[in-house]
Amino acid sequence: MNIKLHNVGKRYNREWIFKDLSRELKANSTYAVVGRNGSGKSTFLKVLSGKLSPSKGDVSYHGQSQHDPVPTEKIYRQIAMCAPYLSIYDEFTLSELIHFQSKFKSFAKEIKESEVPEILELERFKNRAINTFSSGMKQRVKLGLAVLSDSKILLLDEPASNLDHDAQDWMNKLIEKYSKDRLTVICTNHHSQELKLCNEQINIHDYKK
Numbered sequence: 001m002n003i004k005l006h007n008v009g010k011r012y013n014r015e016w017i018f019k020d021l022s023r024e025l026k027a028n029s030t031y032a033v034v035g036r037n038g039s040g041k042s043t044f045l046k047v048l049s050g051k052l053s054p055s056k057g058d059v060s061y062h063g064q065s066q067h068d069p070v071p072t073e074k075i076y077r078q079i080a081m082c083a084p085y086l087s088i089y090d091e092f093t094l095s096e097l098i099h100f101q102s103k104f105k106s107f108a109k110e111i112k113e114s115e116v117p118e119i120l121e122l123e124r125f126k127n128r129a130i131n132t133f134s135s136g137m138k139q140r141v142k143l144g145l146a147v148l149s150d151s152k153i154l155l156l157d158e159p160a161s162n163l164d165h166d167a168q169d170w171m172n173k174l175i176e177k178y179s180k181d182r183l184t185v186i187c188t189n190h191h192s193q194e195l196k197l198c199n200e201q202i203n204i205h206d207y208k209k
């Protein structure tokens with residue numbers, strides 16, 4: 001799946017968060033969206049996901065060829081997203097949440113539902129309610145469920161938040177392993193470890209003039 005941006009801009013009230021952004025984001029690539037706090041990285045990701053309409057320009061989605069378009073109202077089926085503002089049902093146990101998720105978003109074909117707790121390195125907590133998990137454990141769950149899903153587009157907003165050094169290594173390996181054959185976009189800061197996973201950077205400050 002590819003995302004094509006043509007002269008895209010987003011404005012809140014009178015302030016342009018970014019504008020004149022034209023770019024094609026391609027399948028089998030991993031992009032880093034960088035910029036300072038409050039620069040507009042999350043806003044950009046929401047526009048890419050189709051959750052937020054651009055104030056100007058067009059966002060379109062297509063498969064291998066330009067002649068294979070996917071309408072915006074159907075693109076959510078192809079997208080998995082992990083972001084601080086998206087919550088999970090934390091009254092479920094981990095096993096229940098994994099089962100619930102599998103009902104509306106399948107896991108990648110090579111992954112069995114029963115293997116997911118082990119991939120998350122949370123096997124021994126699978127029968128515990130998520131609301132008893134630490135912030136880092138919850139982030140592992142949110143991130144893992146997005147990365148392991150069968151979706152052509154993976155959008156990750158600050159995926160390393162609340163993760164310690166070992167957990168960040170786990171995350172990098174997971175993203176690397178499962179980003180083949182998909183388009184991955186990661187919002188992050190200029191100094192993060194995830195940058196080494198990315199082939200290209202989109203600096204929001206380049207689209208503020």
Ligand SMILES: Nc1ncnc2c1ncn2[C@@H]1O[C@H](COP(=O)(O)OP(=O)(O)OP(=O)(O)O)[C@@H](O)[C@H]1O
Nearest residue numbers: 012013017035036037038039040041042043044187
């Ligand atoms: N719904 C909204 N209405 C008005 N302004 C908004 C809205 N959402 C975000 N903003 C503003 O848009 C700007 C960009 O916010 P955004 O959350 O996209 O930045 P960010 O780069 O992701 O920040 P951070 O690194 O702190 O997460 C900020 O100035 C923010 O206050």
